[in-house]
Amino acid sequence: LLNGIRTDLAVPTLPIVVGTMVPEYITTGTRKAIDAVHRSTPLRINKADVAIGATGSNMGDGNHYNESGQRANGRAFYDAFERIAQGISPAFTSYTLTTPAAPTLTNDTVTTLAVAWAAVTNATSYVVEYKVTGGGSWTALASTATLTAELTGLTTGTSYDVRVTAYNVIGDASTPSAVSTKTAADAPLIVSDTFTRADTTAGLGTADTGQTWTAGVGTWGISSNTAYCVSAADGDRTIIETGVTDQKVTATLTGTTVSGAGPSFSLLARCTDANNGYLLSVSNNLSQAKIFKMVAGAYTQLGGIVTVSLVDGDTLTLSVKGSTLTAYKNGTSYATATDTTFTAGTKAGLRTGATSTGARYDNFKVQAS
Known part of the structure; x- marks a missing residue:
């Protein structure tokens, strides 16, 4: 039969695809059996994606042809075969996908990366995947028909691999793109102070970035390029303007082994003034860390007590983002x-505990969280 068709068309090497098409036109009776066969057809494509009959040529459900629709469909297939026989490119829809180009990555915020890529012919959707460079499994974002996406919840300073896969209308996937790699950028410094100024007991003066420290409670000073509380009364604190409400406040600590009721180290964040805001307090002799809110100078503990021990050179961080407060030691989260x-509140600062004259702060910095 096939050779006879090739002979009739005078194309001895004509490739022929043999298949079946479920009859769709019924004038009476149930369509249940036909519907069942139609649904089980692998990679079924709705008629709008294959051949278009005249307006009103379906049976009202958008999937099944009526008599005129069947005839229009048959004519479309006949026309396609005739084009093949004449060596004319058939009017079939191509679903072939090429491999997407490697995506472009841009630092967006502290914990996000913006992803963009070029369109792929015949693609109707894309899936972006990412993972930590050098390990871990791929995490996929939801499918999108656009050419951009955003990775959120990333870890600042961590490198990420990103790739894109294209999909066509029948669900075929391309080969994933080449991997693009980028590090989630650390936020720029809003306030930075290394306290590399002359020793003084008359306040902390002006930070390296130009903001002025305000001694809200007690007397603060500088000794050997570190900040400390001269008066050393419990709760003495000093603040500095940052201009942002979502803050990541960090300082390097020394004097951690000084004896006494302390030393106690505390960082202030999102303060409206020296008496109102949030603070992280670590009592090193008790190895305890607590997060508080301070309202009119009175403290209310938020969350439980966490065991933390400090040594000289450790960094302490209090991050406030939205309604979430997170404490870090050397970049690792330990309390929320x-x-x-x-x-x-847009101010940040330092606080000390009772008899903590030996507690010292260095490399104070504030970044947007």
């Missing part, structure tokens, strides 16, 4: 709390 009392 949530609170909505303060939403507009």
